[in-house]
Amino acid sequence: MYLSYKLAAFLTRCMVRNGSIEDNQYDAYLYCLDYLLELVVYFVTTFLFGLLLGYPLFGILYTLVLFSLKSCCGGIHAPSRLLCTLFSYLCFFAAFGLFSLRHQIPDTAWFFITLACCLVIFFIKDSVSVTREFTKEQKKHQAWHRRLASCICLAIFALSWWFGLDTIYPAVAVCVFIAVFSWLMGLFTTKGDTHDNIQSRDL
Known part of the structure; x- marks a missing residue:
């Protein structure tokens, strides 16, 4: 999802800037954060769809x-x-x-x-x-x-x-x-x- 990717990229850049991770770890952390955020968004939306359909x-x-x-x-x-x-x-x-x-x-x-x-x-x-x-x-x-x-x-x-x-x-x-x-x-x-x-x- 585009929004989750942009947010993950922003958070990963912040971690690089404040020294929490090294530059060469950027891609790995970006992938993991993007996947995690995407999972959270998908979980929330499918729950809401289930709620609207009567089966949360x-x-x-x-x-x-x-x-x-x-x-x-x-x-x-x-x-x-x-x-x-x-x-x-x-x-x-x-x-x-x-x-x-x-x-x-x-x-x-x-x-x-x-x-x-x-x-x-x-x-x-x-x-x-x-x-x-x-x-x-x-x-x-x-x-x-x-x-x-x-x-x-x-x-x-x-x-x-x-x-x-x-x-x-x-x-x-x-x-x-x-x-x-x-x-x-x-x-x-x-x-x-x-x-x-x-x-x-x-x-």
Whole structure:
């Protein structure tokens, strides 16, 4: 998002000027601050959208679950920040559209969707990202993160299903489905691209 990037750049320049960080650390801090601010803005806006649509809990779950999965799975890459932002919100509304059909879709279907998607996430070999190059140690950590996240999502789904929390388990199912869909799209759309010729961000 443009505003989050500008604010992150301003804060990073301030840290360089007052000696908090070195000049050669500028890019790393800019990336981290931009990502953090973007996450905060996205969390607030999806919560507000969920509130307006009558399901604030969906907005919270969507951001927490999806960002947790996307950080270790990767996803589609957009050619610009604007398209990245637009696609992110398009995914949210598509996810809410699926969530709104929760009473028309049998619980067993939600279960098999969640199980299949969690298995895909668990066995993903590498995350999809052509904007970053990962070391073997980072890849190992990401694999551990993916397996843990998939098990937690499946456990939350099972517990909420057992206790009849019909707002939570369809939301989890939708989130893992969107995460896997984004990973698959990223896998096909970035095939043959490299870290050097793509300068976009994960959606």
